[in-house]
Amino acid sequence: MLNTIMSETLPTDERYNTSFSRYLDEYRRSIENTEEFWNEKSKIIEWFRDYDRVLDDSKKPFFRWFVNGKTNVSYNCLDRHIKTDKRNKVAYIWVSESGNEKIVTYYGLYRRVNALARGLLNMGLRRGDHVTIYMPMILEAPVAMLACARIGVVFNVVFSGFGAEALAERIKDSRSKMVITADGAWRRGKIVELKSIVDRALELTENVESVIVVKNTNNEINMESERDFYYNDIIEDGYVEPEKMDSNDPLFILYTSGTTGKPKGIVHGNGGYPVWISNTMKWAFDPKDEDRYWCAADIGWITGHSYIVFAPLLLGVTSIMYEGAIDYPKPDRVWDIIERYGVNILYTSPTAIRLLMKYGDKYPNSHDLSSLKTLGTVGEPINPAAWHWFYEVIGKSRCPIIDTYWQTETGGFTIAPALGLGLPDLKPGSATFPLPGIDPVILDDNGREVKRNEKGYIVLRRPWPGLMLTVNNDDKRYIETYFSKFKDMYLMGDYAVKDDDGYIWLLGRADEVLKVSGHRIGTIEIEDALVSMKEIAEAAVFGKPDTIKGDTIIAFVTLKEGYEKSPDLIDYFKRKIREELGPIMVPEEIHIVDSLPKTRSGKIMRRVIKAVYLDQLPGDITTLENEASVDEIKRAVEELK
Numbered sequence: 001m002l003n004t005i006m007s008e009t010l011p012t013d014e015r016y017n018t019s020f021s022r023y024l025d026e027y028r029r030s031i032e033n034t035e036e037f038w039n040e041k042s043k044i045i046e047w048f049r050d051y052d053r054v055l056d057d058s059k060k061p062f063f064r065w066f067v068n069g070k071t072n073v074s075y076n077c078l079d080r081h082i083k084t085d086k087r088n089k090v091a092y093i094w095v096s097e098s099g100n101e102k103i104v105t106y107y108g109l110y111r112r113v114n115a116l117a118r119g120l121l122n123m124g125l126r127r128g129d130h131v132t133i134y135m136p137m138i139l140e141a142p143v144a145m146l147a148c149a150r151i152g153v154v155f156n157v158v159f160s161g162f163g164a165e166a167l168a169e170r171i172k173d174s175r176s177k178m179v180i181t182a183d184g185a186w187r188r189g190k191i192v193e194l195k196s197i198v199d200r201a202l203e204l205t206e207n208v209e210s211v212i213v214v215k216n217t218n219n220e221i222n223m224e225s226e227r228d229f230y231y232n233d234i235i236e237d238g239y240v241e242p243e244k245m246d247s248n249d250p251l252f253i254l255y256t257s258g259t260t261g262k263p264k265g266i267v268h269g270n271g272g273y274p275v276w277i278s279n280t281m282k283w284a285f286d287p288k289d290e291d292r293y294w295c296a297a298d299i300g301w302i303t304g305h306s307y308i309v310f311a312p313l314l315l316g317v318t319s320i321m322y323e324g325a326i327d328y329p330k331p332d333r334v335w336d337i338i339e340r341y342g343v344n345i346l347y348t349s350p351t352a353i354r355l356l357m358k359y360g361d362k363y364p365n366s367h368d369l370s371s372l373k374t375l376g377t378v379g380e381p382i383n384p385a386a387w388h389w390f391y392e393v394i395g396k397s398r399c400p401i402i403d404t405y406w407q408t409e410t411g412g413f414t415i416a417p418a419l420g421l422g423l424p425d426l427k428p429g430s431a432t433f434p435l436p437g438i439d440p441v442i443l444d445d446n447g448r449e450v451k452r453n454e455k456g457y458i459v460l461r462r463p464w465p466g467l468m469l470t471v472n473n474d475d476k477r478y479i480e481t482y483f484s485k486f487k488d489m490y491l492m493g494d495y496a497v498k499d500d501d502g503y504i505w506l507l508g509r510a511d512e513v514l515k516v517s518g519h520r521i522g523t524i525e526i527e528d529a530l531v532s533m534k535e536i537a538e539a540a541v542f543g544k545p546d547t548i549k550g551d552t553i554i555a556f557v558t559l560k561e562g563y564e565k566s567p568d569l570i571d572y573f574k575r576k577i578r579e580e581l582g583p584i585m586v587p588e589e590i591h592i593v594d595s596l597p598k599t600r601s602g603k604i605m606r607r608v609i610k611a612v613y614l615d616q617l618p619g620d621i622t623t624l625e626n627e628a629s630v631d632e633i634k635r636a637v638e639e640l641k
């Protein structure tokens with residue numbers, strides 16, 4: 001059995017340099033001897049109580065790793081290091097848009113986390129309670145995550161670019177008792193008033209009892225007495241004993257949206273998750289003790305959770321943390337930070353690379369980037385032009401590009417070149433090979449494996465420790481979304497091909513999920529917000545390919561009786577979406593039409609709208625009920641030209 005997997009999955013040793021064979025050995029061991037392999041790899045963290053079993057798959061697809069093991073993520077990120085020579089090592093160098101800088105050591109971070117943990121306990125929070133964190137990229141954000149982890153409080157970070165409705169929805173679904181936020185966030189020299197967004201969200205929810213506010217931008221804010229407290233007033237120095245968490249107790253919930261239903265609260269646990277992310281970071285980036293590592297993502301997304309906060313701290317790495325836009329105040333911001341702090345490992349996204357590439361070579365060329373040794377990307381497939389620019393202009397053709405393919409649900413990297421185990425020859429645009437423990441296969445609609453170079457669904461055949469525990473409050477949805485199309489196998493939702501050499505190439509989403517600047521955007525959330533406006537009858541949202549952002553959002557709507565189409569109305573719709581859902585969710589274009597193409601049973605045919613809009617063949621439209629609507633979309637497109 002294994003031989004067939006190996007020969008299907010991987011190239012043979014001979015075709016690669018000797019170092020690649022180390023990867024092959026580790027990979028083979030992870031498949032042949034899974035329990036022994038993970039028993040060894042689990043020692044990357046410290047356990048208060050050893051687990052009874054490595055893997056329990058008796059209730060699949062609810063796989064449970066390190067059964068009955070007890071540990072604590074905050075303890076592993078902090079207490080463990082301060083007993084060693086990492087005590088005074090820098091954990092974070094924080095840099096703001098305006099160039100302010102703060103440095104915190106592992107011991108300093110430990111002190112801060114304990115002080116907040118004590119504050120949270122004083123306010124009555126207890127193990128098993130839920131908290132929403134809605135914060136900019138400031139040091140108090142990882143401190144809040146770690147303080148919650150320390151006392152067993154499940155946290156739910158909401159990206160600070162989301163608006164009041166989106167925040168309220170997530171606060172409700174996660175049943176948060178508390179919100180930790182800041183007065184504001186800096187965005188391109190302006191203040192985004194986070195606290196007033198929280199105030200509006202709390203009008204829509206009832207479960208929140210208290211709000212903690214960090215002073216960051218010092219703008220004037222409303223403080224509700226009895227409910228709102230300043231961070232500095234509630235923290236208390238001292239030591240808080242870390243809770244002994246079960247491997248499979250939830251650590252956090254992070255929402256991700258799709259094409260149907262509400263956003264899904266992806267739940268990750270206290271055991272498998274830290275084991276997975278720290279091993280994958282070691283394998284993929286191989287950080288050395290003296291390295292400075294910069295993951296230029298936001299803590300509001302899984303990349304920030306796993307690879308700004310937890311994996312680097314678990315491994316005792318020094319990270320750069322940046323609050324602000326990557327091209328502000330000037331397009332050389334990223335290159336300036338690399339030079340100023342001597343960054344060795346830079347992890348970013350294709351969309352960021354394309355944006356910075358647009359400004360031209362003169363910006364990177366005016367900085368000394370010689371400290372760089374490893375580059376990484378995440379979020380979407382990287383196009384060869386961006387890959388070459390990153391490789392040649394930024395990495396001077398001496399830094400490998402680690403293209404990491406994964407998602408919120410997988411906890412950490414799944415497919416990526418493993419620098420720490422032995423690199424394969426890189427091919428621009430391919431995430432290359434699976435990391436140990438990951439067993440990918442590419443299937444057609446009938447569940448048959450496709451031939452080499454043929455496109456299919458990428459599916460993972462075996463569980464791995466980083467797989468989510470479930471969807472919050474919705475075990476059924478967990479099974480239906482991820483384990484139903486192909487029974488007991490994890491459906492990633494992307495198309496992929498495997499080439500003749502066994503390299504895996506990701507080809508984008510197999511569903512209608514949009515990737516806007518690398519972020520997964522749920523069309524359904526935007527459609528819901530549109531149709532909940534009193535003027536709008538129906539809405540259809542889809543993505544238009546964009547050379548920098550990946551997708552841009554396009555909406556077609558029909559109006560209710562009594563409303564007239566006008567540019568002002570469109571502006572008003574956009575403004576409302578910005579307030580409710582946040583700036584990243586605002587459609588670039590909203591078109592008002594008299595009718596939308598529908599099937600005879602009344603389902604809006606987004607596929608047809610998109611095809612007509614993009615001037616492609618709309619495919620089968622025999623089930624279409626109202627053909628005139630297609631002409632209307634064509635006319636709307638004509639008007640744009």
Ligand code: WT7
Pocket residue numbers: 256301302303377378379380381382403404405406407408409431492493494506507508509518519520
């Ligand atoms: C989706 C997951 C993983 C953290 C950031 C996004 C796409 C992600 C790659 C890559 C091709 C990629 C997939 C995936 N994706 N990385 N290296 N190559 N596609 O997390 O919001 O959960 O989105 O992002 O479509 O399914 P996410």
